[in-house]
Amino acid sequence: MIIRRIVAICRNYLWEGGTEYHRAPLVAWSTVCCNKKSGGLGVKDAEKWNIATVGKLVNWIYTKADRPWVQWIDHIYLKRNDWSTYEPPSNSNWNWRNICKIRSKLDAGFVNNCWVADPKGYSVGSGYTWIQDIHPPVFWYSDVWDRWSIPKHAFITWLVYHKALNTKEKLHVIGICDSADCVLCEAGIETYSHLFEDCLYSKQILGQIEIWLQLKLHSDRKYSQLQQHVCRMAKLACWYRIWMERNKCRMDLQLTMPDKSVKDVKRLIHARISQMIMQPVTSHDQQWLSCLDILL
Known part of the structure; x- marks a missing residue:
């Protein structure tokens, strides 16, 4: 059937970048076709x-x-x-x-x-x-799809919230890995919560970025709208960097030192803030930005 072939091509392109894909998709197509507020990508179901x-x-x-x-x-x-x-x-x-x-x-x-x-x-x-099937809204919609977020960072974070990444815990269960230990710190099982919250390597990156920004990335505090955008964007940038370092360490047996990763993330956040500010900001935000060496 032509429509099913079109769906297959769209699905394969999402996961492989081509018309053919011979592995199980990381997220069900029905979920991908949900709107973003309901946890999907908003792709049209042909x-x-x-x-x-x-x-x-x-x-x-x-x-x-x-x-x-x-x-x-x-x-x-x-x-x-x-x-x-x-x-x-x-x-x-x-x-x-x-x-x-x-x-x-x-x-x-x-x-x-x-x-x-x-x-x-x-x-x-x-x-x-x-x-369309009715799905309840997800709590992480605004965090992932904030307009300041870098698309590839948002996509990886979307996979994190769907628990679709192949962590070592998952690979160990199906017999691909001999061990489920975290490759970054070797001090715990590589689950989602460990990798992005409890891992010593991840904590150093997230902690240093919070100190630099003077903001808590996981806080419910009432920050200014600008600071909320930066918090969301910075959290996604950190998670993306952690996942890339995890892959590099597992595949190439190489691990960038936390300070170098933090420096690279800071540079990216700095550039993104400068790129996204399009209108005058409050004096409070100006003072905060000056502490980050961002002059408008």
Whole structure:
């Protein structure tokens, strides 16, 4: 089926950067297609989008749109029968039978021949939203998808929150690794909480960045809007660096000293702040930025 092949190509491109991918995806495609507030990436589900698109034809028949195609359908197939209860004959055209199947999937959205999900009437967008599975919002949405966050950092953090990265704990369970010990500090099992919170190497990076920024990256304190952006962006930058160092240590047996990693993260944060500030800031924020050697 063409649509399934399109979905496969999109899925493979996400995980491999090409049209072929022969391993199990890190996150289910149904989750990837959820909106970002519900923990997905907001990628359109081609199969559901196709249903919503054909729903436009279904709506034309419901509303008896003044179109030759609708009049032809009424004359050849419906013959003044009720569209909401109509069942196509087994020998009818393949396309027509599929339009009828899609009508049955959208039936609940039409009341008295009107689309109830949108007061403006049916649209492909409203149809797609209506058939999407409902998922509750995730608590980490604003942290991951803050507009200041660097995209590759946000993506890795998204995988962290979905517990989709191949930590040594997971690899050890399926027999790929002989040991589940953390490669960065060798002082604990490499779980998500250990790697990004309790690992001695990670603590040094996060701790020094907090001292430099004079902010707590995991705090609920009422910081200014600018400082909140920086906190989120800095946390993601640290987690990304930790994961990259973990991979380099495991694959190449090389580990950058924490001070060097901190220096690189500081340089990245400094550049990102300078890049993202587009409007005047308060005197309090100006004073704070001057402590970071950022002059506006």
